[in-house]
Amino acid sequence: MKGFDFYRFFFVLILCSISIQGFAQETNIMIRAKAKDAKFIGSSIGGAKILVKDAVTGAILDEGMTIGSTGDTEKIMKKDWKRSESLSDEKTAGFLAKIDIEKPTFVTVEALGPYNKKQSSVLSSTQLWVIPGKDITGDGIVLEIPGFVVDILSPQTHERIKGSEEIDLTANVVMMCGCPVTENGIWDASQYEVKAIITSNDGSSTEVELEPAEKPSTFHAETSLEKGLYEILIYAYDPETGNTGVDKTNIIIN
Template identity: 35%
Template structure:
């Protein structure tokens, strides 16, 4: 019995389609983002943006945000130092995706956060192979670390007007990137953090002022004397040398 060329082509096409359908496998991926020297970046509406991209084609395979809590302090900071111990718990912030892939993909992961604090937002990327049917969920999954500190200025108010000769209070709140509090003698000690304010007047450098930690308010404070009128621009820099973390916040006010 003879089989026509057109019939063979149709059969070949059908077999190829069936093979493609048969080999595509759902593959689970879990992504967690942890602050350097601290806990997971948690939240539910503005936490950490996650994008999974095919490194060779640029195709976006999955994207979204992590959702959940910052996790358990003792588990992350003490118990997880033991080899093989996972840092995350069931409620720890995570992004979950299922990729339908029929061949190995070289995947680039990009994470950006914390989205709720634009002055502290940073991005990290990593690339690895993902194989069909081999879930990337063991331990903490695909774990990414983000460096930095969150610095928030509560005083002075932006672009407020003050009289020349007035002493302007400087007050800054500094936390780890996960929002974990810095305190006197706590897990994240204030003694490990140096905070300074750099001031310019109409663009000319005035100098720097050190901010001291106030354990009652859990904030860093200083007083800034004003003399000449003009636009005072303030940049507050925080540095935690123990973990190589840094943070910046800026504001400005007028003196007349």
């Protein structure tokens, strides 16, 4: 009889413990990163890094990368959007976060992208309440990533150039999803201002405008410089959307 009382007491303790702790439920949240004035950031440019955190404690509840395609160009860029209409499909880039929570939890969702382009990566975030067992799917949480990816192709970092030579200034400029910039294209190269700011070691600077080249997403100019050390900053700017992007390098003129 005493043994029976012990087991019954032990069983009651377990039930009390369960009722106090509650039951954690796996809750799914689809998270996507979308380039401003462009498409979704996916596998073709390395994806966006996603973090889901408890907004109070800062604990990471889940993390991963957006994978998949940039999405349907016709739907995203050419058609008028209607309320509740999904911009994504089953192939569109995203990260499906799975978090175990016992009660409604206030979370912070962060997207850093495009993750593989460190000089261009932008952090976007939002906060929301997540309810246990209440999934957020479809387009899910869409975080906008503004800007351009700018890569200086020429001159090379720390390149030594003779003062008598013309300096080739060439930059690659794409949308944050990797979408190409072309003349008269969806992302029109002639719409964007692309310039080099060349600063000498004494602090004086000059600007050189780069023009669209024949190759998509490529901008080019030539200039000459006196002997010295120089920093070259090339930026892209869209006056309509406010998108911007920058890359820098340093050269030596002999």
